[in-house]
Amino acid sequence: MDILIILALLIIVLVYTLYRLWPNEIAESIKGIVFEDVREDVLMNFLEASRIKKLKIERIDLRWGGWQHSVLEDVMNILSGYGDAFRYALAMRKFYFRELLMKIGSVKVVRAWLYNAIRFGLIDITYDSHGILCYKVSREGLEQIRDYILSAMEDLL
């Protein structure tokens, strides 16, 4: 009787193992249906979306080219908008993202300000002694912004 029970258990284990090893045709066919008609580039975008990418920021050459080509709105917005981010950054000179975030209180605002400030050369990306990313107010960038504003005002005289 005991042998029969052991044999039955062995058969059950064997059948279950075979069942698990058998190719799952339904799963394979679903995978085929989902990706069958999708273009390669769409699939690549789908894969890329989950990857963390470094944002490329293009620098803007800040040279006064007359009022009709002015970007003063952006420049003044960097200086006076974004919850006074510029003033906090200037007071700290060199700072971490988190430090500015503590002053401003909004990740979105800090991120947007940094993006624009880097674009206009006001902020330089740097690393501390431990290799941690931090930001520095650029002397040259501030000089360029000053010259840009003063050139704009000279055209008003």
Add this chain to the structure above:
Amino acid sequence: MPNDEREISLRDLAIFLTALGRDLPKYLENPGRIHNHPRAKVWINAALNLGVIGIEESRIIVKKDSLRALMARIREVFSEWISSLS
């Protein structure tokens, strides 16, 4: 934080330079047109705070000397900021 509050208001400067858009030089040449601009009230307030315009019998007078003085103040403030970085 730099102590420049008494010297210059970045907010007023931003409004003065941007509220009327890229046609600001044309508006300053013919200040009578400023009242027609949708942002005239805000701009006038900012310009008055900066001291670069005056109002006489509801006419806007652009004070070029004050504008020059404002430029000198901006230069000073930026110099302070720049020297604080080194």
